[in-house]
Amino acid sequence: MSIVRTSALILSLSAIAFAADMPASAALPKTSPQVHTAKGAVKFVDSSTLVIHQISPYSGKNMTFVMRPSTEREGDLKVGSTVTVHYENEPDQRIATVVEVAHAKLPPSRSPSH
Numbered sequence: 001m002s003i004v005r006t007s008a009l010i011l012s013l014s015a016i017a018f019a020a021d022m023p024a025s026a027a028l029p030k031t032s033p034q035v036h037t038a039k040g041a042v043k044f045v046d047s048s049t050l051v052i053h054q055i056s057p058y059s060g061k062n063m064t065f066v067m068r069p070s071t072e073r074e075g076d077l078k079v080g081s082t083v084t085v086h087y088e089n090e091p092d093q094r095i096a097t098v099v100e101v102a103h104a105k106l107p108p109s110r111s112p113s114h
Helices: 003-021
Strands: 035-045 049-056 062-074 082-090 093-101
Touching: 035 062, 049 082, 062 082
Parallel strands: 062 093
Antiparallel strands: 035 049, 035 082, 049 062, 082 093
């Protein structure tokens, strides 16, 4: 065998060995999870679960979300509040990433007439 062929063979075998040592996840490009949004009225809430009655586009359906310690909570989250939930789908569950409470719009304040 010539030196060129031997070197090419050694390089090929080295590349195969290197690829075999790499974890499978390192070979695939990482994608960020897709975030979905739902809006509705809170039916139930505790430290680990949120259930809303959807407003639209799927009015009348309840959705259940897992609340983790990392879930961002914006506003006073309680039964009856209207919320927007940003979530990720995982097998058999929806993981809430952000829960925003809609604030009731206050009528404009009137200044006293003189």
